[in-house]
Every structure is written in C-alpha cells, then in structure tokens.
Amino acid sequence: MSVQDDKRENQLRKLFHLEKRDESRIGTDAVLDLDGVEIPFELKSTTTDSVTTARDFGKEHIRKWKNKHWLIGFYDKKQELERCLYGSPETMAPWIKSIEEYIKPDIQILEGLLRPGVITLPLLYKILGQQEVYDIKDAIKIQKRQFSNEQYKKMMDVFEDRVVRRNKVIKQPIGYSRQRMLEILELRCRYLVDRGSTLNNPHINAKYFTGEEGPGTDLNSASWKTVDLDNPAEHLKELVKEALQQKQIAFQIIEETKLVEEITEEFLQQEAGEEDEED
C-alpha cells in the first residue's frame, strides 16, 4: 500500500471511530464496535471515481471479502475527503460474484493439473533426487518462504534418538520421509495453482457506485449509502444497523415463504388423499 493510501485509511479509521486490529488478520482493515459486536470493514480510498482492489486478486480475497462491510473515501486532488460511501456485504456481493465467475475456469484448469497421479514419487525424484530421508534444505527448495521455521520443523516425521543429560533419550526430528515430501510438494502445487488463478487489480468502476451496474439505486436496501460527514461515526453505525436489519428481514421472508410452501404442499397432499378416499 502506498504511503498516501495508508494515510487516508488512518484518517478514515479516526473519522468513523473504527479500530485497527491485529495485523496478522490480513484483510481486515478496521472493525466497528456495534454494541459489543465486531463488524469487520474493508477500507478503500480513491482520488478518481473508481476503486482499485488488490494486485493478485484471487480466491483468498474472495473468501476474505465475502462478509466484509465497505467504507470508501472519495478524495479530491488535494487529498481532501469529498464523500464517503458505505456498502454492506450484500452491496459488494454482485461484484465479488462476477470476479468469482471470471476466474472460475482458470481455477478449474489448474485444479485439473492437481488430479491424483500427478504428484508422485517420480516427480519428487526428478526435483530432489531419490533419497530415503530428505532434510530441511530439500524441503526449503520446494516450499521456499511459504513455511515458517516452525512449520518446517513440525512437518518432520523422521526422528533420531538423542541422548541428553542423565542418559535421557529424546526423539530429535531430523527430516522428512518420501511420503511427507510428497505432501509438501502437493502444498506447493496448491500454492502455485492459487497464484496462477489471480487477477491483476480488478477495479470497482464508477458505474458500480451509481447503481448503473451492481446493486441498484437508493430504493434497493443493498445500494451504496452516502455517509453524512457532519456526523460520520454515528451515521455509519445507523447505516450498518439498517443493513443488518434488512438482511434479517430478507432472511425471515425467505423462511416464511418456505413455510407457506410447505403448508400448502401438505394441504394439497391431504386433499388429494381425501379425494382418493371418496372415490
């Protein structure tokens, strides 16, 4: 992220009373405390009318963004905040879905390459040579920085007895069996597959915010809402509450419709049964 982006995100957090959480929870830029419930947010800022997303946009982003609420700051050329849009997870769902559909064939092609029978001993021998036991250098050759030191150690399944103080013997992990190396090889292949099926920075374009594409106009509960910058933190809370209520109502309607269908079905079956008896 550029310094400017970082600065603007900090400003948005401050303005809307959002908190930054643990950095390791990648993808959660901020959380809103809504009466004790933590609402995860994705923050974006832009100086144009569209928004850039991420460099290697793939399955991981789709997974992480599916339940995120969105706050988008539109800045002018002097870096002044002009307006802010709030979108619920439902608001962004059509966009995320469209990207998902777009990369799906790539994922299917690459997944096909991982079918059983591809990652086998001959492939392992081709890469690392034929050995009974492989050491950590071999494993690093395959997994590179995708594993931490801890993980490299944890994956070891070949042990050696080592005598320590007072003739106590401990099992010291020293390396990896062929089977374990195949597992590591498969993890690497999965990583390459995921990396191969990403998009380079798909934009959320201006039409998605105006309702010409995506979730529609103001009448639609899932549309983008302009946050009142005179009362930003309070208004954002209201908008989030509203969105959550709408979702609840939509869910209830679906459930009620299902129930009515079930009762109708039951009724019709009973009637049919009675008619049969009359015959």
Ligand SMILES: [Ca+2]
């Ligand atoms: Ca962000």
